[in-house]
Amino acid sequence: MITNLQDIVTLNNGVKMPGFGLGVYKMEDGQSVVQSVKAALKHGYRLIDTASYYHNEEGVGQAVRESGIPREEIFVTSKVWNDQQGYDNTLKAFEDSLEKLGLDYLDLYLVHWPVTGKFKDTYRALEKIYEEGKVRAIGVSNFQVHHLEDLLKDCKVKPVINQVEYHPHLTQEELKVYCEKENIQLEAWAPLKRGGVFDEPIIQELSEKYRKTPAQVILRWDVQHHVVTIPKSVKEQRIIENADIFDFSLTKEEVKQIDSLNRNERSGPDPDTFV
Numbered sequence: 001m002i003t004n005l006q007d008i009v010t011l012n013n014g015v016k017m018p019g020f021g022l023g024v025y026k027m028e029d030g031q032s033v034v035q036s037v038k039a040a041l042k043h044g045y046r047l048i049d050t051a052s053y054y055h056n057e058e059g060v061g062q063a064v065r066e067s068g069i070p071r072e073e074i075f076v077t078s079k080v081w082n083d084q085q086g087y088d089n090t091l092k093a094f095e096d097s098l099e100k101l102g103l104d105y106l107d108l109y110l111v112h113w114p115v116t117g118k119f120k121d122t123y124r125a126l127e128k129i130y131e132e133g134k135v136r137a138i139g140v141s142n143f144q145v146h147h148l149e150d151l152l153k154d155c156k157v158k159p160v161i162n163q164v165e166y167h168p169h170l171t172q173e174e175l176k177v178y179c180e181k182e183n184i185q186l187e188a189w190a191p192l193k194r195g196g197v198f199d200e201p202i203i204q205e206l207s208e209k210y211r212k213t214p215a216q217v218i219l220r221w222d223v224q225h226h227v228v229t230i231p232k233s234v235k236e237q238r239i240i241e242n243a244d245i246f247d248f249s250l251t252k253e254e255v256k257q258i259d260s261l262n263r264n265e266r267s268g269p270d271p272d273t274f275v
């Protein structure tokens with residue numbers, strides 16, 4: 001379990017990745033994303049999660065370059081969007097992302113969604129990019145167990161990460177166990193369910209008990225589950241707040257109480273019907 005904001009998890013290819021980071025979905029390109037990413041880096045974050053779909057890779061790259069922090073100390077993730085999938089399209093999409101970010105390599109590149117009939121060709125392109133050394137690790141996002149089983153039959157390079165919607169209303173137990181067995185790190189998107197779990201009585205109770213905000217209780221629960229988490233905020237105070245979770249610990253019983261809030265309820269699309 002990570003014990004501070006810059007602590008790392010070791011991925012199945014040996015690459016070390018910070019276990020906590022900033023998501024930038026819905027941050028506007030330009031000053032908004034530049035300021036937020038710079039604030040996060042200033043306050044100790046070292047993992048930034050973007051995607052071509054977010055249309056803010058330029059701003060993320062600008063913030064990384066202007067932060068004054070050596071490039072190799074920052075872990076940058078991007079993703080290939082659904083309409084960019086297929087082998088050749090993905091090779092091009094990767095180059096576009098690199099150019100927009102203004103970087104000469106990525107730390108992690110993900111297949112954003114398992115597009116039916118295409119995701120294996122997309123992943124083959126990721127393998128080529130990986131073999132060429134332009135990305136330090138490759139993985140997937142929004143893959144269910146059956147997508148992973150299908151991919152693992154054919155792939156040469158095992159995905160290091162599966163980034164999925166994960167929060168107290170969607171605990172993804174079967175997928176989590178499968179990923180642990182396969183040594184694929186689970187990463188939580190929408191870890192706060194975009195505010196949709198703060199009012200749960202148990203979250204409120206633990207928030208009072210530990211004098212922490214509901215967001216902090218939930219993000220601490222992620223960490224204790226060994227799930228990499230990337231809450232998004234454009235507000236500097238919340239960026240600081242979200243990462244201030246390493247001075248308290250939930251008991252095993254409390255972790256289970258939060259687990260029991262599961263309703264298999266998504267805030268985003270279902271991977272089996274979306275693409």
Ligand SMILES: NC(=O)c1ccc[n+]([C@@H]2O[C@H](COP(=O)([O-])OP(=O)(O)OC[C@H]3O[C@@H](n4cnc5c(N)ncnc54)[C@H](OP(=O)(O)O)[C@@H]3O)[C@@H](O)[C@H]2O)c1
Nearest residue numbers: 023024025049141189190191192193194215231232233234
């Ligand atoms: N792979 C995928 O398909 C996928 C899909 C969705 C997201 N993601 C990634 O996961 C990241 C996180 O997910 P998300 O952005 O959808 O949702 P989230 O992190 O669960 O929630 C973000 C929302 O919560 C608010 N918030 C943040 N910290 C808060 C706090 N301490 N107290 C109260 N409200 C707070 C933010 O508002 P303010 O900004 O106003 O603070 C924002 O509205 C994304 O940014 C993206 O990088 C990946």
